[in-house]
Amino acid sequence: MNLLAARMSTEFAREPAQSEGDDEPSVPVEVLEAIDNLAEGNTASKDEIEAVLKF
């Protein structure tokens, strides 16, 4: 495997993706936490969003 192929292989492994025939893909764990969080009704307000803006 040349250097480019090795790099592409590594990058592919680090991407969340749905493999063919795989109905349980991998996603960032924060997504799973957000679903639980949203189920509990925890949402962000406009003021909370505005408070972290850097521009």
Place this chain on the structure above:
Amino acid sequence: MAHIPLGGSEETHIIFDGRFPNHLASLSASEQRNLLTKLRNIAKETAPPDGYVYEQIGNLDIIKFSEAGRVYAKVVTFIPEGNTNYHIIYVLYVDEDHEYDQGELGKFSQQAQQKLDMITDLDTVEDVESYLEEHNSLTADDLDGLLDG
């Protein structure tokens, strides 16, 4: 005859997960602006927001806001059923660089996908306006205010 909604009069609302400010705070000023501008532009369009989904993972909708930036979301269109006034984009997570180590990933199980469908299914919500208010939904005008503020 099948009913095919054309859209046009519906207003798009965006509901942000409670941890969204933490994700947003980790972005640079330009990336923050890119993200909010992308969501604002989608919300301003008369076309339903599912047309702006970059890709799907399971029942998640992925919106691309920069070369490597992705928003993990769930887009729900034409609600309430029968008298459609709204589309909703649920923003779950902001991914700045689209790269992960294996330990940062989790299985998006059938149960998790069903849970996402359940909490974004508004068929049983009698008062959608109250629901949107209770969940701090923002419109394109609200995002304009954040971008111009």
